[in-house]
Amino acid sequence: KNEVEQSPQNLTAQEGEFITINCSYSVGISALHWLQQHPGGGIVSLFMLSSGKKKHGRLIATINIQEKHSSLHITASHPRDSAVYICAERSGNTPLVFGKGTRLSVIA
Amino acid sequence: GAGVSQSPRYKVAKRGQDVALRCDPISGHVSLFWYQQALGQGPEFLTYFQNEAQLDKSGLPSDRFFAERPEGSVSTLKIQRTQQEDSAVYLCASSPRTGLNTGELFFGEGSRLTVL
Numbered sequence: 001k002n003e004v005e006q007s008p009q010n011l012t013a014q015e016g017e018f019i020t021i022n023c024s025y026s027v028g029i030s031a032l033h034w035l036q037q038h039p040g041g042g043i044v045s046l047f048m049l050s051s052g053k054k055k056h057g058r059l060i061a062t063i064n065i066q067e068k069h070s071s072l073h074i075t076a077s078h079p080r081d082s083a084v085y086i087c088a089e090r091s092g093n094t095p096l097v098f099g100k101g102t103r104l105s106v107i108a
Numbered sequence: 109g110a111g112v113s114q115s116p117r118y119k120v121a122k123r124g125q126d127v128a129l130r131c132d133p134i135s136g137h138v139s140l141f142w143y144q145q146a147l148g149q150g151p152e153f154l155t156y157f158q159n160e161a162q163l164d165k166s167g168l169p170s171d172r173f174f175a176e177r178p179e180g181s182v183s184t185l186k187i188q189r190t191q192q193e194d195s196a197v198y199l200c201a202s203s204p205r206t207g208l209n210t211g212e213l214f215f216g217e218g219s220r221l222t223v224l
Contacts, residue, residue: 033211041197041218048211086150090211098150
């Protein structure tokens with residue numbers, strides 16, 4: 001069974017800081033997803049990537065297939081970025097496997 | 109509706125009670141997933157429907173858990189004789205794509221179950 005590990009578990013940053021959240025997985029994947037979960041519980045998809053790098057606004061996601069590692073970066077962080085960020089891997093004909101999430105708090 | 113709707117949002121049950129959680133997927137979405145998310149954990153797969161067919165229920169933790177989607181739209185997750193370890197947020201997600209491994213998921217807000 002593939003395992004998805006995220007670090008750090010919790011992260012507190014000052015507004016404006018550059019933030020990096022890491023995700024490692026144990027077996028080959030077809031795609032990796034980054035998702036955001038707000039305190040109300042709803043989850044929204046941020047990125048799906050299988051290689052290279054994607055950018056959307058202040059969010060950047062990268063993946064290194066050889067190292068089985070992905071990172072989510074947030075530039076110029078803002079308090080509204082406070083949420084739980086979850087990575088999930090997709091491989092074979094199995095449901096997404098989710099990491100435990102990284103709880104981010106951005107303080108003004 | 110515009111998104112996936114789940115009800116109730118919050119449910120408190122006494123140990124041993126039966127509970128039913130409802131999911132209204134996005135109209136026209138053929139795939140529907142149920143996940144269980146314990147406190148501080150990521151979502152864990154419970155079961156998958158393609159239209160009305162339950163194609164995978166390998167994640168259901170015990171025979172006290174039962175899910176149905178009789179008309180291929182609304183789904184209900186039922187938990188019988190609830191136990192304290194059933195306390196979690198139950199998330200529903202739908203997708204316009206078929207397949208257990210689809211990544212195009214639209215999540216509801218979840219139903220938070222607390223068993224006392």
